[in-house]
Amino acid sequence: MAIKLFERVESGKGLFAVETISLIYNALTSFLILLLYARMDHPGTMLLERAGIVALTFTLIYLYQAFPCRLTAFIRMVVQMSLLAYWYPDTFEFNRLFPNLDHIFASNEQAMFGCQPSVEFSKHCPSIWFSEPFNMGYFFYYPMMLIVVVYYFVKRFEWFEKICFVLVTSFFIYYFIYIMLPVAGPQFYFPAIGMDKVNACDFPAIGDYFNTNDYLIPGPGFDQGFFFNLVEASQEVGERPTAAFPSSHVGISTIVMIMAWRVSKRLAYILLPFYVLLCCATVYIQAHYLIDSLVGFFSAFFVYQLATLMYKRWFITPAFKLMG
Known part of the structure; x- marks a missing residue:
C-alpha cells in the first residue's frame, strides 16, 4: 500500500471532475447569496468562506502538479468530500428565510399512515436492543462512504475519480433541493408545535420560525x-433544521450501496446490515418522516443515473492515469 500511495500518475493541468462540480456549486450559491444579501444573517462571512474554499482547491492543484502521485490525487478528492460537512449546514442559511413546510409533510404523513411513524416507531421499540443498533447504523453513514471510497482507491483506482464525482454531485443535487424546500423534520418541528398538537393530529404552519429558533429534541x-450518545453529540454539533425531504441519509447510502455492489458484491453484503439499520434509524430517531425516507430511497436511483450521465457527458477521459 505504501508503494502504491506514491506511484506516479500523469499530471494534468486541469481540475478534477469533483473539483469542477464543487466550484460550480460554490458559484451558484454565491450568486444566491448576492440575491438574498439583505435578508441573510452573515452573507459577507459566507462569501469569504467560499473564497477560502476556492483558494484551498487551487492550492491542492498546485501540490498535485508538484508531486503527481496517488496520494496527492487522493488528498484532492477527499478534501472536496470533507467539505460536504460545510455545505450541509450551509443549506440552512438559505432555507431559513422561507416559510417552513413541515406542516404539509406531517399532515400527509398522518393521512397516509394514520399516525406519525417516527413517533410510534420509537415508542414501541424503546429498549437498548433496538436503540443501539439503529443509532449504530445512523452513525455508520460517513464511515460507510469512507470504506467504499477507499476500496475504490485501493482496488479500482481507474474508477476513483468517477465515483468521487458521482458521490459529491449527488450530495449537491440533494442540497439544492434542501435550499428550495425548507423541511426540518420531526425532531425540530414537533417540539416547535408541542407534542399535544402532534397527538391531536394538529399540524399548524409555523412560517419562518426556524429563522430564529433551532431547538433540537433529544432523540428517543x-x-x-x-x-445513542455518539449520534446525539454529532447532531448537537452539525445538525440544523433543514434537509428533511428527501432523506439524503437514505438516498446517499443507497447510492453508496450501488457503488459497493458494482465493485464488490462481497463488500456490499458486508455493508448491507449497516445500510438497513441506517435507513430504519432515520425514522426511529425522528430525523425524518417516513415519506422522507421512502422518497430518499427511490430518488437515489435517479440521482445516481443523473450524476453518472453528467460525468460521462462532461468528463470523457479521467483527469489522471497511472504512468506505465
Whole structure:
C-alpha cells in the first residue's frame, strides 16, 4: 500500500471532475447569496468562506502538479468530500428565510399512515436492543462512504475519480433541493408545535420560525447507550433544521450501496446490515418522516443515473492515469 500511495500518475493541468462540480456549486450559491444579501444573517462571512474554499482547491492543484502521485490525487478528492460537512449546514442559511413546510409533510404523513411513524416507531421499540443498533447504523453513514471510497482507491483506482464525482454531485443535487424546500423534520418541528398538537393530529404552519429558533429534541431510545450518545453529540454539533425531504441519509447510502455492489458484491453484503439499520434509524430517531425516507430511497436511483450521465457527458477521459 505504501508503494502504491506514491506511484506516479500523469499530471494534468486541469481540475478534477469533483473539483469542477464543487466550484460550480460554490458559484451558484454565491450568486444566491448576492440575491438574498439583505435578508441573510452573515452573507459577507459566507462569501469569504467560499473564497477560502476556492483558494484551498487551487492550492491542492498546485501540490498535485508538484508531486503527481496517488496520494496527492487522493488528498484532492477527499478534501472536496470533507467539505460536504460545510455545505450541509450551509443549506440552512438559505432555507431559513422561507416559510417552513413541515406542516404539509406531517399532515400527509398522518393521512397516509394514520399516525406519525417516527413517533410510534420509537415508542414501541424503546429498549437498548433496538436503540443501539439503529443509532449504530445512523452513525455508520460517513464511515460507510469512507470504506467504499477507499476500496475504490485501493482496488479500482481507474474508477476513483468517477465515483468521487458521482458521490459529491449527488450530495449537491440533494442540497439544492434542501435550499428550495425548507423541511426540518420531526425532531425540530414537533417540539416547535408541542407534542399535544402532534397527538391531536394538529399540524399548524409555523412560517419562518426556524429563522430564529433551532431547538433540537433529544432523540428517543436508550439514552445511556454508546451509539445513542455518539449520534446525539454529532447532531448537537452539525445538525440544523433543514434537509428533511428527501432523506439524503437514505438516498446517499443507497447510492453508496450501488457503488459497493458494482465493485464488490462481497463488500456490499458486508455493508448491507449497516445500510438497513441506517435507513430504519432515520425514522426511529425522528430525523425524518417516513415519506422522507421512502422518497430518499427511490430518488437515489435517479440521482445516481443523473450524476453518472453528467460525468460521462462532461468528463470523457479521467483527469489522471497511472504512468506505465
